[in-house]
Amino acid sequence: MRDLTQGSIPRLLAGMAGFIGFGLIVQTLYLLVDLYFVARLGGPAVAGVAAAGSVMLFVMALSQAVSVGALSLIARAIGARDAAGAQTVFEQAIGMAMVAGAATLLAGYPAGGSLMTVLSADDRTAMAARAYLFALLPSLALMFPGAALGAALRAAGIVGAPMAIQSATVLLNAALAPVLVAGWGTGHPFGVAGAGFASSGAAAIGTVAQVVLFGRLDTTLQLRAAAPRLATWRRIAATGLPASGEFLLMFVISGVVYWALRRYGSDAQAGFGIGSRVMQSIFLPAMAVAFAAAPIAAQNHGAGRADRVRATFRATALTGSGIMLALTFLCRLHPDLLVRVFTGNPTVAAVASDYLRVVSWNFVAMGLVFSCSAMFQGFGNTGPALAGTASRLVTFVLPVILLAHWPQATLHDIWRLSNASVVLQASVSLLLLRRAFRRHLGTPVSGRGHVTESIG
Template identity: 75%
Template structure:
């Protein structure tokens, strides 16, 4: 267990973010390799995996109810020197996670096909999406216990070993991708199902190793799954559910975009799928900074160090804004370059590159959103961050539903609308955080 209430904030933040960022970069390598081999199967396969992969956002959203709540409560308990509270939260978080994993498998196998039919532009895309979803369901289910274990370790300031383990499983995933997708060495290509199966195999192995190593990484908390205590579940969920809501909104927004793009055909859906994956990769540095800021803010909040919480926010904003400005410039200069790695089909390249060129103007705003959300997690008050995200229902989702029925609308209109909605979200987040600091006696954030 690492004490994050002492030492230089920039050094703590940069050190933790470096390890977290390395793990996220390796994860992105898998997405790139996976998408590369799927792209060789054609535009409908890419659209299918992108459509099936949208469920990932949904499951990730649900996992936040456990992981964010556990991180906030455990980090504050560590800062307040309350070992019994930290152990209780850990046990109940694992009970919640295992229950959610079983529910994910049941719902996914029973209802996944119907959902893919709603989102897909044609039958070929639907079949590719359904095959990918079925094969990847075990990895989606395991997202709950692995997220819970990862958040506990992050709350304790332990990030290096988990990220190295995650990186190893990702490299396994990368090695399996061409074998299962394209049939290298087996002459039995599984197509989009192979992409999902490679992810599931690597995730299962990684989860087993993480469970075995947990006791060596975190010696003050015991690995134990206790009988459910619903009062404790509610305490965890009360903090985590708003963060789940943020990710669910991302899932809704992604689903609405795919639905709105149906009239433009599978090439538009494939272009958005490639562009959005590249954009997610671009966001990784800012996400790493935010992931590191949350436990630092949590421990210092638990210790009553409001000055260090504010310093954590300022440092996170400075680092993430600088990174995002540089990445915006890259996307303005040559957005086609990363797209051409995945496809040479001109229609898909045109959609993906223009998507990146336009949405890159909101990169700095997204960095602000991530930083604000991290501090709210540290406070254990994630409602304001959810409220800011929910503003996109009014500023993006509803206009997009109208966009889909407007014959003169273009893809550029949709991407610009997304930019405006994210800038509004960032402004709401900043104003909410200013108010959140005042009751705790901290100076106003300039």
């Protein structure tokens, strides 16, 4: 257990973000490894994996209901020195995760095929998407217990050992992918399904390792079975569901873009799939800073350290914006360097590079969105983050639907519209965070180095 209410905040942020960032990179490599080997199977296979990847975003969204709720409640309990309360939340989060994982399998196999047909531009793409998704579903179900375990450790400030486990699972996935996708050494290739099998196998082994080693990673929280407490489930859900809704809206936004790109063909869909996947990957350093900020803010909020909560936001926003500015220059100058490894199709590569070059203008704004979201998690009130993302339904989704029926619309129109909507989202998030600061932290005392805590 690590006390995040003491010590230099920039140092805490940098130390935790380093481990978290490496872990996020490792996690993202699952899909990048799959994409690398599947790219050799042609454009429809890449587009199919990208379409099925949107379902991963959907399941990740659902897992946030457990992950964010557990992290916020456990971290605040730790900050308030309430060990029993932290243990109760952890036990109930594990129970919720097991139920959600089972539900993912029960719903995914019957409904996944129809969804892939809707999202895909043609029959070949839909067939590839279904094959990949059905093989990937076990790993998606395991996201829930993995998220609950990871949230508890992050709330306690423990990030190094989970990163090591994730690294090992990615190496395993990278080893399995060529064997199962291309049939290296066996002569029995499974194609796109092999990529899903590789991810599921590696995820299963990684989850078992997390469970076995959990007791050694944290000496305070105990991994044990407990009867459901619906009141605690409601507390976790009340904090986590808005964050889950935020991710679900991202799934909707991604799905609408895939739908709108059908008129441009599978190469456009594949290019967007590669470009968006690369963009998510290069965002990882800024996301790591935000992920590190959430437990720091939560522990200090639980301890009544309003001054340190404000300092956490300042450090997070400045660091995240600096990272995103550097990424903007990278994508403006040489986006082709980031996408060429994933495709030999010049049309797909051109779409992916062009996407990164245009949308890079919104990177700094997106970094501010990440920073605000972390603070809302620290307060245990993720509703404002949901409101910020929901604004994109009006500023992006509806216009994209209209553009899809306008014959003169180009891909650039969609990318530029995305830029404008992200900037507006960042503005909404900052305004809502300012209000949250006043509600939870009170008003800074003039001439003093701390902030008075508001009552209630």
